[in-house]
Amino acid sequence: MQIVDFIAANSSWSWIVAGLVLLALELVVPGGFLLWMGVAGIITGILTFWVVISWPLQWLIFGVLSLVTIALWVRWNRGRQAASDRPYLNRRTDGLIGQEAVLEQPIVQGFGRIALGDTVWRVSGPDLPAGRRVRIVGSTGAVLAVEALPN
Incomplete structure (x- = not known):
């Protein structure tokens, strides 16, 4: 229970640390999704520095930011063509x-x-x-x- 109380008392730093952990996990498990979830965690942590937000609302903000950033990344990533020094390699x-x-x-x-x-x-x-x-x-x-x- 002491850990939960500590996290609740330091929610801003908890979100930032969680975001940094997700960014570090992106290095181990590439794919892009953990990167944007880490960014969403850091943004949620920064937001809670200025505004007192309840835990359920913090999770909602984190979830929405994660979905929005991942959706934007997928949309942008699908729209760009990978440059190649051998464009006819398999064609x-x-x-x-x-x-x-x-x-x-x-x-x-x-x-x-x-x-x-x-x-x-x-x-x-x-x-x-x-x-x-x-x-x-x-x-x-x-x-x-x-x-x-x-x-």
Whole structure:
């Protein structure tokens, strides 16, 4: 009971310490949620320095601040795109769109082959003879869609 009385007597500092503990836990269990709950705890502690608030209302303030800060963080985090030094790492075919190549094998019944670098790619498009220049215009899986270039 002495601990509960001590926490009740020092509610402002209790919230601040709880917020700092939540911030420290964020380092161990990453994910972002404990970070914003820690911020809400610290804000609740600072608020109780100036205004005398009952315990149930303090918990309500903490809960609402936690939900609001987490919701804002999730909304902001989903809206931003992660920058990458390799934007086509797992979408290799997207990086080939717009390139020009020469057909290694003719496109017969909608499919043929081209060589790009050290890789031979299956292509789809209109029937064309081998040696014809084509431009890559899209992809479906690992099959590149091509169109004929004017001679």
